[in-house]
Amino acid sequence: MSARLILAKGRDKSLLRRHPWIFSGAVSRIEGNPAAGETIEICDSQGNWLATGAFSPQSQIRARVWSWDENQPIDCYFFVRRLQQAQKLRDWLALRDGLDSYRLIAGESDGLPGVTIDRYDRFLVLQLLSAGAEYQRPALTAALQQCYPHLSVYDRSDVSVRKKEGLALSQGSICGELPPPLLTIAEHGMKLLVDIQGGHKTGYYLDQRDSRLATRRYSTGKHVLNCFSYTGGFAVSALLGGCQSVVSVDTSQAALELARKNVELNALDSGKAQFIRDDVFKLLRTWRDDNKKFDLIVLDPPKFVENKNQLAGACRGYKDINMLAMQLLNPGGTLLTFSCSGLMPTELFQKIIADAALDAHRDVQFIEQFRQAADHPVIASYPEGLYLKGFACRVL
Numbered sequence: 001m002s003a004r005l006i007l008a009k010g011r012d013k014s015l016l017r018r019h020p021w022i023f024s025g026a027v028s029r030i031e032g033n034p035a036a037g038e039t040i041e042i043c044d045s046q047g048n049w050l051a052t053g054a055f056s057p058q059s060q061i062r063a064r065v066w067s068w069d070e071n072q073p074i075d076c077y078f079f080v081r082r083l084q085q086a087q088k089l090r091d092w093l094a095l096r097d098g099l100d101s102y103r104l105i106a107g108e109s110d111g112l113p114g115v116t117i118d119r120y121d122r123f124l125v126l127q128l129l130s131a132g133a134e135y136q137r138p139a140l141t142a143a144l145q146q147c148y149p150h151l152s153v154y155d156r157s158d159v160s161v162r163k164k165e166g167l168a169l170s171q172g173s174i175c176g177e178l179p180p181p182l183l184t185i186a187e188h189g190m191k192l193l194v195d196i197q198g199g200h201k202t203g204y205y206l207d208q209r210d211s212r213l214a215t216r217r218y219s220t221g222k223h224v225l226n227c228f229s230y231t232g233g234f235a236v237s238a239l240l241g242g243c244q245s246v247v248s249v250d251t252s253q254a255a256l257e258l259a260r261k262n263v264e265l266n267a268l269d270s271g272k273a274q275f276i277r278d279d280v281f282k283l284l285r286t287w288r289d290d291n292k293k294f295d296l297i298v299l300d301p302p303k304f305v306e307n308k309n310q311l312a313g314a315c316r317g318y319k320d321i322n323m324l325a326m327q328l329l330n331p332g333g334t335l336l337t338f339s340c341s342g343l344m345p346t347e348l349f350q351k352i353i354a355d356a357a358l359d360a361h362r363d364v365q366f367i368e369q370f371r372q373a374a375d376h377p378v379i380a381s382y383p384e385g386l387y388l389k390g391f392a393c394r395v396l
Contacts, residue, residue, distance in 0.1 A: 003032030005055065005063050009045040018381035020065040020108045022053065027062050030055075036166060037135025039066065039074045054113070054132020058166035064113035064132050074136065079112070079143035086110045087147070090119075093374055101185040101194070102375040103206050109379040115140065118202040120194055123179050124148060125202040128157045131165045141174055152176025156202050171197075179203075182258075184265070188213045190236050191265045193258055200230065207372040207388050208233065208300065211338065214370065215298065216241030218334045218392065222295035225249070225328065227280045227321075232259025232273075234298045234336075239268040243296070247274045249283060284324040297325045298336045300390075305341035314341060315352055322356035326364070326395050335393040338370065342387035349389055357395070368392035 007015070011026035022042060034040050034055040042051045042063060049070050053063040066074050083105070090102050104124065105117035114130025124144060128134045134157075144153055153174040162169060179196035186192075187209055196203040212233045219241030226234045229248035232255075238246045248259050256275040263273045276283070280301070299321060304314035318339060325335050339349050350366065357364040370390035378385040 003034035003040040005030055005040050005042045007044050012044040015050045020113050021061050022063040024060050024062045037131035056131040056165055059164055076139045076142045079140050082111050083147045090375055106376045108382045109377045109385040120183055120185055122151055124151050124153045125196055126155050129161050134167055154179055192262055207376045209373040211370045212237045218296050219243040225294040225297045227299050228301045230255050232262045236262050236266055245272045249276045249280050253277050288327045293330045294328055295330055296334045299325055300338045303341045305343040318352045319356045322353050323360045326360035326362045329395045333395050335395055338390035340388045346389045363396040365394040366391050367394050
């Protein structure tokens with residue numbers, strides 16, 4: 001490696017704690033002329049080697065660390081080792097929970113910043129989110145083919161965050177067969193249909209697996225409202241838990257049709273399931289004014305916060321939607337409420353729920369806390385890896 005990133009004086013503290021990001025403001029200078037994504041040395045202000053990383057000239061995150069071992073080349077073998085290490089955790093998890101689908105690589109927390117890989121049965125779905133990940137595409141795909149010769153690999157690098165890295169969006173088959181229009185996966189005894197090519201994220205929200213399972217414990221004999229329902233995972237789980245009825249609300253008719261198919265696929269009573277295409281905020285206000293009531297409400301909205309400038313607006317949105325849900329719950333009802341916004345701290349989210357309870361003139365007890373499933377680990381040196389948080393609240 002000829003290129004080096006030299007940190008400004010005193011800006012090496014996070015690197016010494018093994019945080020994998022170097023922001024542009026911490027950079028003193030770049031020695032050499034590295035291409036976007038190229039592997040470079042990262043050094044302190046005295047020129048002492050700290051890490052090997054990927055250079056990203058267009059991003060505020062100017063470099064992401066690949067390795068803390070000075071003698072480790074970033075090649076196919078490097079990615080093979082990272083994949084094998086990550087697979088060990090997933091093998092245990094898949095066996096424990098009866099899964100054929102899970103997150104195989106969770107970016108920085110699995111030592112591969114900017115890389116997301118989800119497994120859906122016989123398919124691996126790849127997302128490359130950084131310049132460094134894109135630069136290493138040949139080595140990474142070679143490693144995948146070496147480690148998983150019998151699986152097909154599909155690219156879903158069609159997410160807008162790539163634009164911040166100066167990258168075009170990318171989607172298509174890398175090797176093997178194309179994913180079918182709908183693929184059936186297994187999760188905690190449920191069968192779920194997944195659209196790998198056109199669905200949200202890589203096709204499904206694997207990170208909410210534990211929360212979907214927990215929903216069954218709160219559903220028995222209850223009238224359930226499933227907001228931002230997507231393809232109905234929470235609804236299927238509520239029906240398996242023995243709910244009296246479940247109403248799923250989403251703005252996407254295609255997602256609701258898939259939710260209906262998921263109910264039928266699990267041989268559940270479709271007469272207990274209703275699917276409504278509407279704006280959740282507007283519909284909840286209408287139902288509040290009509291004095292409609294439920295026993296259990298699931299709030300799993302999309303990300304409200306893309307950057308720190310949006311945090312205040314997101315707080316208002318979360319407070320509003322939680323207040324409306326509380327006003328729709330019968331006394332003693334349960335609210336399962338979530339935020340997948342990484343910039344929303346858990347403590348702040350809990351405070352927002354408490355403030356929403358005051359506005360709703362209801363008392364709330366926090367009775368259970370949720371986070372992303374174990375195949376989305378959080379490495380200690382990168383706390384930002386914890387993005388999904390949720391609470392079960394008893395609303396009095």
